[in-house]
Amino acid sequence: MQTDRKPQYLADILVVDDTLDSLRLLTRMLTEQGYNVRPLSDGKKAVTVAKMKRPDLILLDILMPGIDGYTICEHLKADDYTRDIPVIFMSALHETFNKVRAFSTGGIDYITKPFQVEEVLARIKTHLALRDMQKRLETQNVQLEQEIVERKRAEEQIRQQKQLLENTLESLPYPFYVIDVHDYSVKIANSEALKLIRNLSPPYPPCYAFAHQRGEPCQGGESPCPLETVKRTHKPVVVEHMHTNTQGEAQHVEVYGFPIFDEAGNVAQMIEYTLDVTDRKQREQELEELNQQLQAANASKDRFFSMIAHDLRSPFTSLLGLSEIAIHYDDSSKEELREIMKLIKSSAELVYARLENLLTWSRLQLDMMDYTPAHLSLHELVEPLIQHATANATHKQITLHNTLSEDMIVYADTKMLSMVIRNLLSNAIKFTKPGGCVEVLARENRHDVELSIADTGIGISAEDLPKLFRVDSRLKTPGTSGEHGTGLGLLLCHDLLKKNNGSIEVESVVGEGTTVRCRLPKGSPS
Known part of the structure; x- marks a missing residue:
């Protein structure tokens, strides 16, 4: 004899998304985990479908044609039948997402596309458990008032519910607490929370003792207290908050707070879980x-x-x-x-x-420039470059001196270093008055060689020195005989030396001259 049996699901989830690929992905993902999934691509029908059969949770896309997710959520929260359904918003990374509006309309969380499977499943499991726990705790507070005559049965029921709550909390991957709103004491904590509290058994310290490493509640300001916000608004909250770990380091956290009401309708306790978002x-x-x-x-x-x-x-x-x-x-x-x-x-x-x-x-x-470093004699490299510059120097009656020793060796690309020295010699001659002097000298340090080209020219002001190697700035000073610059000279020297693991610096006094120092890796004789 066959009997019709209702399929057993973990929960009934309504998924609303006008993007069919996302809808299929979520449907397959959740179905494989044992959930009953009702996919819906038309956002306008979401409220009607939810009223026909109330789902345990709704995944709701924000941007849809005709009606957006915020408006749908407002309609759901305005109806007594659908008001308590947890709504998790979905938004693509490139879409503009208004967190404040999302949570103010009644959303409890959000996930971003493209989906991370583990994150989606963890958040769904978390909020299903939270909703179940919230309903059970509220029911428990009412029953304790109403069933005084059946105390023994009520006590057993409370014990079972507490065990269920603890089991539920232990299955969740984040630090979870139930906090008393009057004295900030922690009433219930899962194992993830106990790692922060460092107390293996009750009574647990107040939340500010381990979250802020202080002896009094936080005063709000730029980091408002989630418990005080829940107590004031009577609504769930999601706030960014600052915690301090045992090493005194600041941590950015996202705090999710959910109120638990007493029989008078006042907030008595708060369910809280925190996410460390410091890395984010x-x-x-x-x-x-x-x-x-x-x-x-x-x-x-x-x-x-x-x-x-x-x-x-x-x-x-x-x-x-x-x-x-x-x-x-x-x-x-x-x-x-x-x-x-x-x-x-x-x-x-x-x-x-x-x-x-x-x-x-x-x-x-x-x-794209060939770079072939070798061990080079500075004297042999510089001497022909000085000879090439002699004609310009002689024309301006400027004396060139090469005081480099023949055993000074550097490790650099011949073509690149020649280009640097040629540019620097040209600049020195250009900005030196007739009768002046340009000297090439070097000294050997422990790890590098410092090549200097010094002139007795017009100099550079202290205000202009920082502009010499900037791509967006250029000095327009003409040479002492009206010569024009070649544009990228010093910037090119800077980048060529950098390519050769070297550096360049300039010292100058207006009216006295300029010294350009180039540091290059030391080479060894062949």
């Missing part, structure tokens, strides 16, 4: 800092591109003007034409130098 807050802070850095980098990039455009446009303006003059050759003498061609050549060389520096710097930023 740290990640949020790091994300905010990274966002600020990104905004600053974007602003610097925009200023940098603006300066590059100006640097490249200026020589072309001269080239166009000089070319126009050269077109009218018949109206000019050969000497005038020769001077025009010299100016055209100078402008073209300036454009080429700026483009070459820009391309080199770009390859360096993209890590």
Whole structure:
């Protein structure tokens, strides 16, 4: 003989989500765990379906066409039949989610998409247990008043309910407490909570003793007391709070508080569980800092591109003007034409130098530049570079001195280091007045070699020194003979030395001269 049996489920859950993939995923996930799942893709029907058969818990998407999750929750909480159904909101990470509105409309928790299976199941289990525990505790308080004549049976019932409560609490993965609202004493605590309390048996200390390591309740302010909030509002709360561990370290926690009422309708106790969100807050802070850095980098990039455009446009303006003059050759003498061609050549060389520096710097930023370090003799590397710079120096009656010893060895890429020294020599000559001096010297330290290029030039003000190596700032000082800069010179030197595990610093006094010091890893003779 066959009999119809009602299937046994852990709980009946209504899932409301207009995204079919999420709906199918949650349905399969919860069904496999033994829950009866009622999937619903139309948010407008949610209240009607819940009234037809009251579910044990509702998973409710926030953003849906026609009606949002907040409005649905408000309708549910306005009806006596559906008021006590726990509602957990769902929201995608990229969607705007108003926590304050979610909890003020009656939601008890929220989960984010994409779903973490363990988190979803743990939160559902937690809130089903909390709802069951809340109903049992409220029923218990009423029954104790009404069943005085049946004391023995009531006492046994209380014992059983207490055991059930303890078993339920022990199955939950977070610290759970039942706290007296009058003296802050902990009445019930699960094993996770006892790890914090450090008391193996009652009486337990008041909550502020182990949560804040202090002898009096917290005073609120920026971190309001959850117990006082529940006592004042008579409603469940979720608040961010600050705890202090035994090492005196501050911890960010999320506190979930649920009121337990006495027969007079006053809050007598509070169920509380806490989540340590210190790591999450740290990640949020790091994300905010990274966002600020990104905004600053974007602003610097925009200023940098603006300066590059100006640097490249200026020589072309001269080239166009000089070319126009050269077109009218018949109206000019050969000497005038020769001077025009010299100016055209100078402008073209300036454009080429700026483009070459820009391309080199770009390859360096993209890590596309060949880097082949070797043990190099500074004297052998610098001497031909000084010879190459002699023509410009002689033209300005500037003396060049190479005082490097022949046994000074560094470990660096030949091409990159040559580019650095060539730029620094060019700058030193450019900003030194006729009759001045530029000296190349070095000293050997314990772990590195300090190469210096010192001049007796016009110097740099203390206000301008911090701008030398910034991508979004540029000094416009012309050379002592009106020479123009090549744009990225010092910034390029900085990045080339950094690539070679070196560094650069500048000391300068206005009217006395400038010394540029480059530190490079020490090499060994071959």
